[in-house]
Amino acid sequence: MQPADLALFLGAVVVLLAAFAARIGTRLGLPALLLFLLVGMLLGPIGFGINFNDLAGAHAIGFAALVLVLAEGGLSTNWKDIRPALAPAALLATVGVGVCFGVMTLLGHYVLGLHWSVAALLGAATAPTDSAAVFSVLRGVSLPNHLRSVLEAESGLNDAPTVLVVIALTGVATGESNAGVLPLLGSIAVQLIGGILVGLLVGWVAGKVSRRITLPSGNLYAIAAMAWAVTAYGTGAWIGVSGFSAVYIAAVVIGNGDLPYQHTTRSFSEGIAWICQIGLFVMLGLLANPDRLTWGSVGVGIAAGLLLTLVARPVAVAACTIWFGFERNERLFMSWAGLRGAVPIILATIPMASNMDRADKFFDVILVLVVVFTCIQAPTLPAAADILGVVDPQMAKDVSIEVAPLDEIAADLLQADVPKGSRLAGVTIRELRLPRNCVVSLIIRGDRSFTPHAGTVLEQGDELLIVVPQGKRRTVAERLIEISRGGRLARWHGLRVQTAD
Template sequence: MTVDVQALNEFVLIGSAVTLLAILAVRLSSRAGLPSLLIYLLMGVALGEAGLGIPFEDAELTQALGFAALAVILAEGGLTTNWRQMRSSIRLGASLATLGIVVSVTLVAIAGHYLLGLPWQLAVLLGAVCSPTDAAAVFSVLRVVPLPKRLTGALEAESGLNDAPTVVLVVLVSTGAVSDHHPGVVVAMVVGQLLGGVAVGLAAGFGGAWLMRRAALPTAGLYPLAVLSLTFLSYGAAAAAQASGFAAVYVAALVLGNSELPHRGATRSFAEGVAWLAQIGLFVMLGLLLSPGRITLSTVGLALAAGLVLTLVARPISVAVSAVVQPMPWRELAFLSWAGLRGAVPIVLTTIPLAEGIDGSERLFDLVFVMVVVFTLLTGPTLPWAARVLRVARRSEPRDLDVEAAPLERVAADLLQVTISPRSLMHGVEVGELRLPQGASVSLVIRDDQTLVPERRTVLRAGDHLLVVTPRRQREQTEKRLRQVSRGGRLAQWLGPVR
């Protein structure tokens, strides 16, 4: 076996240049309010046959690498999700990921067959691949939209869990196995795989947390590797047990990310970096797989029609039906409907029928690709506007107070970096008047690039940067108290709770 060193060198050169450009593009996409996936997809198209001419048509390889990248993205999502914030909305999130998927697939499939003229198999596949939301697409935009915890929790839970049932459904439809079973049996198979994956994820998460607390690894850099390995162990174990690996990896990561583990901060940072790398590689690869010459006006028309049905009919109805288990005000449900961004997941799922050689699978891939690009461009930049119009944006934190946290692992505490904005009513308040929870304290004030060790009578000013140390168990109450003072000043104790 010989190795083409020249080809390897060219791959390293092009790969590193594309990765660097993709990283720099994150700033551009965040400023424009667009998910970075669009830029990565277009980079892939530019590198492909319509641009630099790099040939790539391997659907099976794309499917395998796509599933691996989705597992990495789900692991990062679980590790960085705050369970306390998600817990209040877990019922709605789980309902959206199961009942909502059923409703959405049904409506899109019916519209695809009777309105768009697709065969039933392609119509069902269209509904199945387009129904799940994409965590990477959703939260690349929602980072700049301050929302109540119940909304972010529902979106996080939905995007983390809805991949599992749709993957099972797409595989069953693509292989023709769905026609061999009664619809009730198919539903039981999907639910069984989802529950099995959750069970494996819980076992791997709690078992891994127990192991990591007792393992004395020689260097801090091994802990992030060990935690990610545990999440992928859950994926492999679930797949071997004929359960959902995606559900297992997300649940395991969620448990590990919310456990008291050594070097949690380093683990989360490492996971975020690996997830960004996975997103870049995944989206560029999907762009390479596209053949722009195949896209016709008919394909664009079908994509627009399918996207309108999904966005304006299937998504709102699925959200309304799912909310039966956890009712919410109509404004919040309307925002959840509009925030159902699609990203890499639908495009990756279309590689399953493409690899199976289903008639019309290339047309389906092109249709879904166009739909994802167009409707991400439509809905992504409008999310901040929709949050303001529907009055669901949480106004207190970004306008009055900016809080960032860093872990202090040795003492199970967190260091909060607080910036007092010109709008904040914390201006003029003495440190002693903050009345933080027991154990929390303001350790340092940075004012006009000068450091100041505060006393109880130190008066805070707009523009000050505070370093607040709080026990981890008191962190939520400490942040809540800071925001109360930021909104109400000295009279915060007589105001209502912060939304």
């Protein structure tokens, strides 16, 4: 077998193993990412003997994967759901990260006895929550929208500032930078604001172009959406601002625009994100060498994790959310739900790639912290939500809506699914009260399809095909989502839902 063929075969086997590991992780309540990490470690020196020590390559691959994962997170973000939660989420992603960083730096120096530069790096690398870990675990918990939205928005927003802080602190630790605190903070603020502006601009341009040009396939819209988001990152990096904030903001704008094939786009981007996460964590598993671990690294990692989970994170949550009317139990749950995942480990590769002294020990400490405390926190989140009384068992499932343009007749074809738990089930076609000239042309139910009449009652699992005049699809989508949440008596006005068209 040729080396290229062997590499392709082994890559496919690794992906299959990771996919099966994801299934196991779901049953155990663990983020699948940890099992991907285990797969990588088994392929490394302690298992199959693959020796991977390309630090610069690991750093580059990690950043590239993070860009695509952030793009997927932005494309999947529901703007109308997170808008009410934006203020507390933004505060947690900025001030909260700063508070967590400061507390962990002090605790790392005075309690763990670390040098100030190492303690500061530890605080910065462990400050952000991980979007992939948070999203995957929260899918299994019926949280009220305001609580879920804060946690998900925070995890998507806090990556950019922490990347900038870790890069700056690594420069100080290696002697490449001697800037003071205020200049560093000013530079970080400018880069963040610049990245947000770049993201807004690229997202706006992407929306304008996508609405004017009809592509021959829905999959091309999905590819274009991801390409636009990555373009925002490249533009930000090119002009010297935060590419990570640019890619996330651009993806949010694109994902919430009035664009066709949004469901296809989100499905495609989710697949890309899964591939990136599999590759990233398998690579990090190869980079981690259990033989290199010492009891000192394990002890520092566990001690740092305890301080982070029981002191720094609760202080940061309390400082940022006390102004927004969250109840005590909600704040306690938010403190426990601050899962760490890929981002801290990726950030730990920055000092290694910069040849910082004892950077491998720093990487080991972060790895131990993430693995141990994710294994503790993630499986216990559903139980914690029950004990703290923050579960919303009545939360209805949103209808899934896809849009395909019909250029020849100036109309759109909406495909809507009635999921389990949706209040669309039991509603008649007449009770949908769709705008004039909007027609439910076909219902697919199980293995048969039929043309409905006004009295046809919708059932769970139905797939509706609706022909809608151009300009009406947002109204129709909002109406369907509203009924899916509120039932047949849902109000026509005062919508607080997000269209998926």
